[in-house]
Amino acid sequence: MRASLLQIAVDEGESVESRRVRVASLVREQAGADLVVLPELWTTGAFAYERFAEEAEPLEGPTYEAMAKAASDAGVWLHAGSIPERDPEGPLYNTSLVFSPSGELAAAYRKIHRFGFDKGEAVLMGAGSELVTVRLPETTLGLATCYDLRFPELFRGLVDAGAETLVLPAGWPERRRSHWTLLAQARAVENQSFVLACGTAGTHAGVPQAGHSIVVDPWGEVLAEAGAGEEILTMEFDPAKVAVTREQFPALKDRVLGLERPRGAS
Numbered sequence: 001m002r003a004s005l006l007q008i009a010v011d012e013g014e015s016v017e018s019r020r021v022r023v024a025s026l027v028r029e030q031a032g033a034d035l036v037v038l039p040e041l042w043t044t045g046a047f048a049y050e051r052f053a054e055e056a057e058p059l060e061g062p063t064y065e066a067m068a069k070a071a072s073d074a075g076v077w078l079h080a081g082s083i084p085e086r087d088p089e090g091p092l093y094n095t096s097l098v099f100s101p102s103g104e105l106a107a108a109y110r111k112i113h114r115f116g117f118d119k120g121e122a123v124l125m126g127a128g129s130e131l132v133t134v135r136l137p138e139t140t141l142g143l144a145t146c147y148d149l150r151f152p153e154l155f156r157g158l159v160d161a162g163a164e165t166l167v168l169p170a171g172w173p174e175r176r177r178s179h180w181t182l183l184a185q186a187r188a189v190e191n192q193s194f195v196l197a198c199g200t201a202g203t204h205a206g207v208p209q210a211g212h213s214i215v216v217d218p219w220g221e222v223l224a225e226a227g228a229g230e231e232i233l234t235m236e237f238d239p240a241k242v243a244v245t246r247e248q249f250p251a252l253k254d255r256v257l258g259l260e261r262p263r264g265a266s
Protein backbone atom coordinates (compact mmCIF):
# COMPACT_ATOMS: atom_id res chain seq x y z
CA MET A 1 0.00 0.00 0.00
CA ARG A 2 1.16 3.51 -0.68
CA ALA A 3 0.41 6.02 2.08
CA SER A 4 0.98 9.77 2.18
CA LEU A 5 1.01 11.56 5.52
CA LEU A 6 0.46 15.30 5.03
CA GLN A 7 2.28 17.04 7.86
CA ILE A 8 0.56 20.41 7.57
CA ALA A 9 1.99 23.62 9.03
CA VAL A 10 -0.65 25.26 11.22
CA ASP A 11 0.30 28.90 11.70
CA GLU A 12 -1.94 31.79 12.65
CA GLY A 13 -0.86 33.79 9.56
CA GLU A 14 -3.04 31.58 7.34
CA SER A 15 -6.84 31.70 7.61
CA VAL A 16 -8.80 28.51 8.17
CA GLU A 17 -10.46 28.87 4.77
CA SER A 18 -7.15 29.31 2.91
CA ARG A 19 -5.68 26.34 4.72
CA ARG A 20 -8.73 24.25 3.84
CA VAL A 21 -8.35 25.10 0.15
CA ARG A 22 -4.59 24.48 0.27
CA VAL A 23 -4.98 21.12 2.03
CA ALA A 24 -7.70 19.99 -0.40
CA SER A 25 -5.31 20.73 -3.24
CA LEU A 26 -2.48 18.78 -1.54
CA VAL A 27 -4.85 15.81 -1.11
CA ARG A 28 -5.72 15.96 -4.83
CA GLU A 29 -2.01 15.80 -5.65
CA GLN A 30 -1.84 12.41 -3.87
CA ALA A 31 -3.81 10.61 -6.62
CA GLY A 32 -2.20 7.18 -6.96
CA ALA A 33 -1.78 6.70 -3.19
CA ASP A 34 -4.01 4.17 -1.44
CA LEU A 35 -4.32 6.11 1.80
CA VAL A 36 -3.78 9.78 2.68
CA VAL A 37 -3.62 10.93 6.30
CA LEU A 38 -4.00 14.46 7.72
CA PRO A 39 -3.23 15.70 11.25
CA GLU A 40 -5.44 16.51 14.24
CA LEU A 41 -7.44 19.78 14.24
CA TRP A 42 -5.47 21.20 11.34
CA THR A 43 -8.08 23.91 10.69
CA THR A 44 -7.59 25.62 14.07
CA GLY A 45 -4.52 23.98 15.64
CA ALA A 46 -4.85 21.52 18.51
CA PHE A 47 -3.66 24.06 21.11
CA ALA A 48 -5.71 27.04 19.84
CA TYR A 49 -8.33 26.45 22.52
CA GLU A 50 -9.94 29.88 22.15
CA ARG A 51 -10.70 29.09 18.49
CA PHE A 52 -12.46 25.77 18.99
CA ALA A 53 -15.93 27.25 19.54
CA GLU A 54 -15.66 29.93 16.84
CA GLU A 55 -14.37 27.47 14.20
CA ALA A 56 -16.48 24.46 15.23
CA GLU A 57 -18.50 22.95 12.38
CA PRO A 58 -21.32 20.45 12.12
CA LEU A 59 -20.11 17.00 11.08
CA GLU A 60 -21.11 17.66 7.48
CA GLY A 61 -19.71 21.20 7.47
CA PRO A 62 -17.18 22.91 5.19
CA THR A 63 -14.22 20.67 6.05
CA TYR A 64 -16.31 17.54 5.51
CA GLU A 65 -17.48 18.87 2.12
CA ALA A 66 -13.99 19.89 0.97
CA MET A 67 -12.37 16.62 2.11
CA ALA A 68 -15.09 14.37 0.66
CA LYS A 69 -14.60 16.05 -2.69
CA ALA A 70 -10.80 15.93 -2.48
CA ALA A 71 -10.92 12.19 -1.65
CA SER A 72 -13.13 11.44 -4.63
CA ASP A 73 -11.17 13.72 -6.99
CA ALA A 74 -7.94 11.92 -6.00
CA GLY A 75 -9.59 8.48 -5.76
CA VAL A 76 -7.92 7.77 -2.40
CA TRP A 77 -8.94 6.63 1.05
CA LEU A 78 -8.61 9.80 3.09
CA HIS A 79 -8.20 10.00 6.84
CA ALA A 80 -9.00 13.73 6.93
CA GLY A 81 -7.55 14.28 10.40
CA SER A 82 -9.95 15.79 12.91
CA ILE A 83 -12.28 18.78 13.12
CA PRO A 84 -13.82 20.62 16.07
CA GLU A 85 -17.29 19.14 15.62
CA ARG A 86 -20.36 20.99 16.86
CA ASP A 87 -22.98 18.46 17.86
CA PRO A 88 -26.31 20.33 17.73
CA GLU A 89 -27.49 18.37 20.76
CA GLY A 90 -24.30 18.18 22.78
CA PRO A 91 -20.83 19.57 23.39
CA LEU A 92 -18.00 20.04 20.90
CA TYR A 93 -16.04 16.94 19.93
CA ASN A 94 -12.61 16.40 18.43
CA THR A 95 -13.84 14.23 15.55
CA SER A 96 -11.81 12.39 12.92
CA LEU A 97 -13.33 11.73 9.50
CA VAL A 98 -12.43 8.94 7.08
CA PHE A 99 -13.62 9.08 3.46
CA SER A 100 -13.69 6.33 0.85
CA PRO A 101 -12.24 6.90 -2.65
CA SER A 102 -15.74 7.77 -3.84
CA GLY A 103 -16.03 10.50 -1.22
CA GLU A 104 -18.45 8.67 1.10
CA LEU A 105 -17.96 9.03 4.84
CA ALA A 106 -16.62 5.64 5.95
CA ALA A 107 -16.15 6.49 9.64
CA ALA A 108 -16.17 9.24 12.23
CA TYR A 109 -14.23 8.86 15.48
CA ARG A 110 -14.68 11.17 18.47
CA LYS A 111 -11.41 11.41 20.42
CA ILE A 112 -11.76 9.50 23.67
CA HIS A 113 -8.90 10.94 25.78
CA ARG A 114 -8.98 14.76 25.83
CA PHE A 115 -5.76 16.64 26.53
CA GLY A 116 -5.28 19.41 29.10
CA PHE A 117 -6.08 17.88 32.51
CA ASP A 118 -8.26 20.62 34.06
CA LYS A 119 -8.19 23.04 31.11
CA GLY A 120 -8.08 23.29 27.32
CA GLU A 121 -9.52 20.46 25.28
CA ALA A 122 -10.33 18.49 28.44
CA VAL A 123 -12.93 21.05 29.50
CA LEU A 124 -13.94 22.50 26.12
CA MET A 125 -14.78 19.24 24.36
CA GLY A 126 -16.81 16.18 25.14
CA ALA A 127 -15.23 12.71 25.23
CA GLY A 128 -15.99 10.09 22.63
CA SER A 129 -16.82 6.62 23.89
CA GLU A 130 -16.70 4.35 20.85
CA LEU A 131 -13.82 2.40 19.33
CA VAL A 132 -13.80 2.79 15.55
CA THR A 133 -12.26 0.56 12.89
CA VAL A 134 -12.49 0.93 9.11
CA ARG A 135 -12.14 -1.94 6.66
CA LEU A 136 -10.07 -1.08 3.57
CA PRO A 137 -9.46 -3.64 0.81
CA GLU A 138 -5.90 -4.29 2.07
CA THR A 139 -6.08 -3.76 5.84
CA THR A 140 -8.30 -2.73 8.75
CA LEU A 141 -7.61 0.69 10.22
CA GLY A 142 -7.96 1.38 13.94
CA LEU A 143 -8.55 5.06 14.76
CA ALA A 144 -7.05 7.06 17.61
CA THR A 145 -6.12 10.73 18.06
CA CYS A 146 -3.02 12.38 19.56
CA TYR A 147 -3.20 12.12 23.40
CA ASP A 148 -4.90 8.71 22.92
CA LEU A 149 -1.38 7.48 22.09
CA ARG A 150 -0.64 7.42 25.82
CA PHE A 151 -3.42 4.90 26.59
CA PRO A 152 -2.44 1.38 25.48
CA GLU A 153 -5.77 -0.17 26.47
CA LEU A 154 -7.50 1.76 23.70
CA PHE A 155 -5.17 0.24 21.10
CA ARG A 156 -5.69 -3.26 22.53
CA GLY A 157 -9.39 -2.69 22.13
CA LEU A 158 -8.83 -1.74 18.50
CA VAL A 159 -6.71 -4.84 17.90
CA ASP A 160 -9.41 -7.00 19.48
CA ALA A 161 -11.83 -5.36 17.02
CA GLY A 162 -9.62 -6.42 14.09
CA ALA A 163 -7.30 -3.43 13.59
CA GLU A 164 -3.99 -4.06 11.81
CA THR A 165 -3.01 -0.49 10.92
CA LEU A 166 -3.33 2.11 13.68
CA VAL A 167 -3.82 5.61 12.30
CA LEU A 168 -3.24 8.58 14.58
CA PRO A 169 -3.64 12.22 13.57
CA ALA A 170 -1.98 14.52 16.08
CA GLY A 171 -0.97 18.04 17.04
CA TRP A 172 1.93 16.96 19.23
CA PRO A 173 4.22 19.64 20.71
CA GLU A 174 7.96 19.77 20.16
CA ARG A 175 8.41 19.83 23.96
CA ARG A 176 7.42 16.14 24.21
CA ARG A 177 8.74 14.83 20.91
CA SER A 178 10.72 12.04 22.56
CA HIS A 179 7.43 10.62 23.97
CA TRP A 180 5.84 10.75 20.51
CA THR A 181 8.48 8.58 18.87
CA LEU A 182 8.77 6.20 21.80
CA LEU A 183 5.01 5.71 22.17
CA ALA A 184 4.42 5.27 18.41
CA GLN A 185 7.01 2.48 18.39
CA ALA A 186 5.61 0.96 21.60
CA ARG A 187 2.05 0.86 20.23
CA ALA A 188 3.35 -0.82 17.05
CA VAL A 189 5.42 -3.45 18.89
CA GLU A 190 2.90 -4.35 21.59
CA ASN A 191 0.02 -4.57 19.10
CA GLN A 192 2.05 -6.08 16.23
CA SER A 193 0.47 -3.49 13.97
CA PHE A 194 1.52 -0.70 11.65
CA VAL A 195 1.34 2.76 13.20
CA LEU A 196 0.82 5.75 10.90
CA ALA A 197 1.07 8.89 13.04
CA CYS A 198 0.65 12.25 11.32
CA GLY A 199 1.44 15.44 13.25
CA THR A 200 1.44 19.13 12.47
CA ALA A 201 4.32 21.52 11.81
CA GLY A 202 4.59 25.26 12.54
CA THR A 203 3.69 27.13 15.71
CA HIS A 204 0.18 28.04 16.83
CA ALA A 205 -1.05 29.46 20.14
CA GLY A 206 2.63 29.84 21.06
CA VAL A 207 3.19 26.05 20.95
CA PRO A 208 5.89 24.85 18.51
CA GLN A 209 4.78 21.60 16.92
CA ALA A 210 6.96 18.52 16.76
CA GLY A 211 6.27 17.45 13.18
CA HIS A 212 8.20 14.17 12.83
CA SER A 213 5.24 12.23 11.50
CA ILE A 214 6.19 8.60 11.61
CA VAL A 215 5.36 5.21 10.14
CA VAL A 216 6.32 2.17 12.22
CA ASP A 217 6.00 -1.47 11.18
CA PRO A 218 4.67 -4.34 13.37
CA TRP A 219 8.23 -5.17 14.47
CA GLY A 220 8.75 -1.61 15.71
CA GLU A 221 11.03 -0.54 12.87
CA VAL A 222 10.63 3.05 11.73
CA LEU A 223 9.82 2.86 7.99
CA ALA A 224 9.65 6.61 7.44
CA GLU A 225 9.91 9.76 9.53
CA ALA A 226 9.38 13.41 8.59
CA GLY A 227 11.42 16.37 9.72
CA ALA A 228 10.06 19.31 11.69
CA GLY A 229 8.60 21.46 8.86
CA GLU A 230 5.63 21.04 6.53
CA GLU A 231 6.24 17.85 4.57
CA ILE A 232 4.51 15.10 2.65
CA LEU A 233 5.77 11.77 3.91
CA THR A 234 5.11 9.11 1.29
CA MET A 235 5.99 5.47 1.75
CA GLU A 236 4.99 1.94 0.80
CA PHE A 237 4.12 -0.73 3.33
CA ASP A 238 3.01 -4.33 3.08
CA PRO A 239 -0.12 -4.96 5.20
CA ALA A 240 0.55 -8.73 5.05
CA LYS A 241 3.44 -8.14 7.45
CA VAL A 242 0.95 -7.92 10.32
CA ALA A 243 -0.24 -11.52 9.91
CA VAL A 244 3.32 -12.75 9.37
CA THR A 245 4.58 -11.00 12.53
CA ARG A 246 1.65 -12.24 14.62
CA GLU A 247 2.20 -15.79 13.39
CA GLN A 248 5.97 -15.90 13.75
CA PHE A 249 6.06 -14.20 17.17
CA PRO A 250 2.57 -14.90 18.60
CA ALA A 251 2.87 -12.79 21.76
CA LEU A 252 -0.71 -11.49 21.43
CA LYS A 253 -1.90 -15.05 22.08
CA ASP A 254 -0.15 -15.06 25.48
CA ARG A 255 -2.26 -12.28 26.95
CA VAL A 256 -3.66 -12.99 30.39
CA LEU A 257 -6.93 -11.16 30.83
CA GLY A 258 -8.81 -10.26 33.99
CA LEU A 259 -5.82 -10.24 36.38
CA GLU A 260 -6.82 -9.88 40.00
CA ARG A 261 -5.91 -6.82 42.06
CA PRO A 262 -3.17 -7.28 44.68
CA ARG A 263 -4.57 -8.51 48.01
CA GLY A 264 -5.50 -5.59 50.26
CA ALA A 265 -6.05 -3.12 47.39
CA SER A 266 -9.47 -1.53 47.32
Ligand SMILES: NC(=O)CCC(=O)C(=O)O
Pocket: 040, 046, 114, 115, 145, 146, 147, 148, 150, 170, 171, 172, 173, 176, 179
Ligand atom coordinates in the same frame (compact mmCIF):
# COMPACT_ATOMS: atom_id res chain seq x y z
N1 LIG B 1 -3.51 17.43 21.19
C1 LIG B 1 -3.10 16.55 22.06
O1 LIG B 1 -3.76 15.55 22.33
C2 LIG B 1 -1.77 16.83 22.70
C3 LIG B 1 -1.20 15.63 23.43
C4 LIG B 1 0.10 15.95 24.10
O2 LIG B 1 0.61 17.05 24.02
C5 LIG B 1 0.74 14.90 24.89
O3 LIG B 1 0.17 13.81 25.05
O4 LIG B 1 1.87 15.13 25.37
